Amino acid sequence: MKIALIFFFAVLSEVIATTALKFSEGFTKVIPSLVVVVGYGLSFYLLSLSLKVIPLGTAYALWSGIGIVLTVIIGMLLWREQMDWARGIGIMLILIGILVINLFSTSTAH
Numbered sequence: 001m002k003i004a005l006i007f008f009f010a011v012l013s014e015v016i017a018t019t020a021l022k023f024s025e026g027f028t029k030v031i032p033s034l035v036v037v038v039g040y041g042l043s044f045y046l047l048s049l050s051l052k053v054i055p056l057g058t059a060y061a062l063w064s065g066i067g068i069v070l071t072v073i074i075g076m077l078l079w080r081e082q083m084d085w086a087r088g089i090g091i092m093l094i095l096i097g098i099l100v101i102n103l104f105s106t107s108t109a110h
Contacts, residue, residue, distance in 0.1 A: 003053045010046035011063055013039045015070045022079070055107045062101060065094045 017039025023032035050059050069091055075081040 003050055006046050007050040007054065007059070007063070010043050010050060011066045011070070013043035013046065014063065014067045015074065017043060018067065018071050019074050019078070058101055058105060058107060062098060065098050069094055 017036050020032040020035035020039060023029060024036055025032075027033045027036075047059065047063055050063075054062075072081075072087065072091060076083060
């Protein structure tokens with residue numbers, strides 16, 4: 001359970017950092033730029049702790065997949081980015097992949 005919480009915060013910090021990247025406007029805004037650097041640093045640190053238990057391929061697939069889905073949702077909410085059929089199908093495939101890994105992979109640590 002502790003690793004799941006650490007992993008959750010690794011994903012959350014990555015999503016916050018990616019969101020701040022848009023706000024940084026090419027690293028021309030100081031505060032969002034600092035959030036990017038700290039957020040990615042924290043995310044990679046927490047991800048590295050997760051790798052003590054979760055296999056690399058599984059952790060990276062989940063970390064990036066969940067991050068992508070959350071970032072797309074944030075883009076739609078904050079910047080009114082549109083959902084088209086290709087984006088929708090892509091997100092569905094990512095979510096299916098996350099479910100398959102969590103439900104059926106024998107190499108996933110729980």
